[in-house]
Amino acid sequence: MTQPVSLVFPIEKATYLFTRETEPKKGGDKQKFWREVMGFESPEAIREAILAEVTIDLLEARGQDDHGYRFQAVVLMTGRSEVTWQVRTGWIVRYGGDVARFVTAVPERSGRQK
Numbered sequence: 001m002t003q004p005v006s007l008v009f010p011i012e013k014a015t016y017l018f019t020r021e022t023e024p025k026k027g028g029d030k031q032k033f034w035r036e037v038m039g040f041e042s043p044e045a046i047r048e049a050i051l052a053e054v055t056i057d058l059l060e061a062r063g064q065d066d067h068g069y070r071f072q073a074v075v076l077m078t079g080r081s082e083v084t085w086q087v088r089t090g091w092i093v094r095y096g097g098d099v100a101r102f103v104t105a106v107p108e109r110s111g112r113q114k
Contacts, residue, residue: 001061001069004093004100009051013102014043033107038079045080050105053077054089059100068094076113084113 017030018040040046053075062070071091078084090103 001064002093002098004056004059004071004091005098007051007054007056007091007100007102009047009102011043011047013104014047014050017046017105018043034079037081037083037107038077038085039081039083040079046105049077049079050075050087050089050102056100059091062090068092068097071100074108086110086113 017034019031034040034046038046040049054073058073058075059071060073062072064070069092071093072088073091074086074088076084077087086108087105088108089105091100092103093100
């Protein structure tokens with residue numbers, strides 16, 4: 001498995017986290033978590049906060065699929081609301097590459113910290 005040498009987080013992925021609504025019982029409402037619970041006011045702020053916590057050394061290999069090698073990093077994040085939550089981030093390194101690209105971030109179910 002290829003060990004990544006750098007991280008890339010396209011702003012489009014942060015925009016998705018900041019604006020994505022889901023139908024009831026079809027997964028968590030991403031924008032509600034990032035906006036209301038964590039208090040972020042822009043996709044750029046989410047991106048900056050995740051990149052401030054995730055480093056290459058924190059990435060754990062999670063296997064591979066048709067698209068590349070999968071990694072994750074679980075980090076504690078404190079939002080603008082001063083709520084701290086454990087968040088699982090997903091990353092992919094495409095075959096033949098060495099850059100981990102951000103895929104998604106989800107709050108752990110029991111991730112709220114006191």
